[in-house]
Amino acid sequence: xxxxxxxxxxxxxxxxxxxxNYFKSKNWWVASLDLVQNEEAHANITIKNxxxxxxxxxxxxxxxxxxxxxxxxxxxxxxxxxxxxxxAASKDLVKNCDLMWKQxxxxxxxAAEIASKHLKDGGLLQLTGAQPALNGTAGMLGYGxxxxxxxxxxxxxxxxxxxxxxxxxxxxxxxxxxxxxxNRKWMANADFTSWTTLEYVADLLHQWSTGQxxxxxxxxxxxxxxxxKTEQIIC
Amino acid sequence: xxxxxxxxxxxxxxxxxxxxNYFKSKNWWVASLDLVQNEEAHANITIKNxxxxxxxxxxxxxxxxxxxxxxxxxxxxxxxxxxxxxxAASKDLVKNCDLMWKQxxxxxxxAAEIASKHLKDGGLLQLTGAQPALNGTAGMLGYGxxxxxxxxxxxxxxxxxxxxxxxxxxxxxxxxxxxxxxNRKWMANADFTSWTTLEYVADLLHQWSTGQxxxxxxxxxxxxxxxxKTEQIIC
Numbered sequence: 001x002x003x004x005x006x007x008x009x010x011x012x013x014x015x016x017x018x019x020x021n022y023f024k025s026k027n028w029w030v031a032s033l034d035l036v037q038n039e040e041a042h043a044n045i046t047i048k049n050x051x052x053x054x055x056x057x058x059x060x061x062x063x064x065x066x067x068x069x070x071x072x073x074x075x076x077x078x079x080x081x082x083x084x085x086x087x088a089a090s091k092d093l094v095k096n097c098d099l100m101w102k103q104x105x106x107x108x109x110x111a112a113e114i115a116s117k118h119l120k121d122g123g124l125l126q127l128t129g130a131q132p133a134l135n136g137t138a139g140m141l142g143y144g145x146x147x148x149x150x151x152x153x154x155x156x157x158x159x160x161x162x163x164x165x166x167x168x169x170x171x172x173x174x175x176x177x178x179x180x181x182x183n184r185k186w187m188a189n190a191d192f193t194s195w196t197t198l199e200y201v202a203d204l205l206h207q208w209s210t211g212q213x214x215x216x217x218x219x220x221x222x223x224x225x226x227x228x229k230t231e232q233i234i235c
Numbered sequence: 236x237x238x239x240x241x242x243x244x245x246x247x248x249x250x251x252x253x254x255x256n257y258f259k260s261k262n263w264w265v266a267s268l269d270l271v272q273n274e275e276a277h278a279n280i281t282i283k284n285x286x287x288x289x290x291x292x293x294x295x296x297x298x299x300x301x302x303x304x305x306x307x308x309x310x311x312x313x314x315x316x317x318x319x320x321x322x323a324a325s326k327d328l329v330k331n332c333d334l335m336w337k338q339x340x341x342x343x344x345x346a347a348e349i350a351s352k353h354l355k356d357g358g359l360l361q362l363t364g365a366q367p368a369l370n371g372t373a374g375m376l377g378y379g380x381x382x383x384x385x386x387x388x389x390x391x392x393x394x395x396x397x398x399x400x401x402x403x404x405x406x407x408x409x410x411x412x413x414x415x416x417x418n419r420k421w422m423a424n425a426d427f428t429s430w431t432t433l434e435y436v437a438d439l440l441h442q443w444s445t446g447q448x449x450x451x452x453x454x455x456x457x458x459x460x461x462x463x464k465t466e467q468i469i470c
Contacts, residue, residue: 053333054329054330054333088348088392088398089351089398094345094348097288097344098288101336115323116324133387136393137387137391137394138391138392138395138398139396141392144391145384145388148384149380149387152368152371153380154371157371159372162322162376163324164324
């Protein structure tokens with residue numbers, strides 16, 4: 001194994017795939033955890049159980065232990081997630097709230113559990129929130145609610161006695177819109193200069209993983225892009 | 236049916252039972268929705284399905300329609316919930332996060348769905364948050380996360396185009412500790428003069444239901460009790 005090790009939770013998604021390649025290019029050992037394999041990663045943990053949270057927990061925790069064989073991680077980056085709209089009158093309200101919870105919160109909580117067991121002292125646990133969820137989101141109730149849960153979770157993880165390793169950092173990035181192929185496809189007429197590039201996020205997370213410019217534990221870091229320049233606003 | 240109608244979601248719990256009796260004493264027609272019947276209520280909807288959210292949705296929506304027979308509700312008060320502790324290293328982290336989500340968020344979302352279909356224009360939808368979840372809650376991660384989700388949900392429901400009936404109000408009460416028999420049992424040595432009485436909450440919710448002193452839609456109303464006096468702090 002290389003000297004520095006990262007687990008990318010959601011490592012086959014648009015952002016996750018960029019992270020896998022970026023960290024590899026910096027000579028990190030990279031494990032990907034996702035529903036499907038990422039062949040670029042040094043190791044893969046593929047999730048089969050998506051119906052029961054406690055059964056998925058057992059599956060993942062066992063697989064992570066077998067993969068790490070007692071080695072510790074320098075960073076756990078959780079970029080799993082998804083999006084669905086709908087207000088209180090939407091016929092898919094419950095279905096979409098359920099899906100958003102599973103995609104954003106199951107992954108975040110399991111990433112924290114992995115961190116409590118396998119992150120190095122002083123390591124980084126990064127989760128993914130959403131800038132719009134800092135306020136009400138009438139047209140995407142399930143999405144906003146799940147992301148708000150992640151935000152409060154990070155604040156708890158960043159407090160004393162949260163169960164994470166000593167001197168580790170738990171924080172979340174709160175993008176507005178990421179510049180992914182799917183977003184380009186579905187919002188083809190949007191102003192792309194207000195979207196945050198995946199390369200920017202990869203570079204930022206690599207810096208934080210090495211300890212450079214890392215915000216305090218418990219931080220929610222909004223990524224606000226204007227004229228193709230991204231600013232970090234910490235709250 | 237009496238002229239004014241309320242649905243108490245969680246109507247057999249400690250607070251819910253007090254609400255059923257209080258609204259009855261004010262000559263309201265009262266329906267209770269819970270896992271078990273409340274014989275004091277004029278009508279009962281008892282939930283059987285606790286494993287699947289979408290199946291529980293179908294069960295509840297059908298039963299509410301059959302109970303109301305086209306009549307509208309003046310208020311929907313959701314006081315269902317529960318409590319569990321645990322930090323990221325707790326062996327029951329996932330199990331308790333799952334339970335907290337089901338108890339606080341399934342109920343809140345279903346109450347909003349009922350409101351979108353059966354609440355009068357200008358009616359009241361009240362949900363239940365928690366004052367500690369305004370900040371991080373390292374020792375009760377699942378509880379804080381679920382309550383933070385309810386808070387953000389209320390902000391969305393209180394915004395334009397949320398899918399609720401015209402001029403209706405969605406808000407949440409955020410208690411610190413309610414003076415219930417169970418809390419007296421488990422925290423027997425606590426300072427009870429900092430706990431909020433169920434009678435105070437019942438009187439407050441009755442006032443709001445009749446339109447008296449009702450906060451704006453989207454409000455989070457902290458209930459902070461000191462020397463047996465309760466103050467409302469709106470955020």
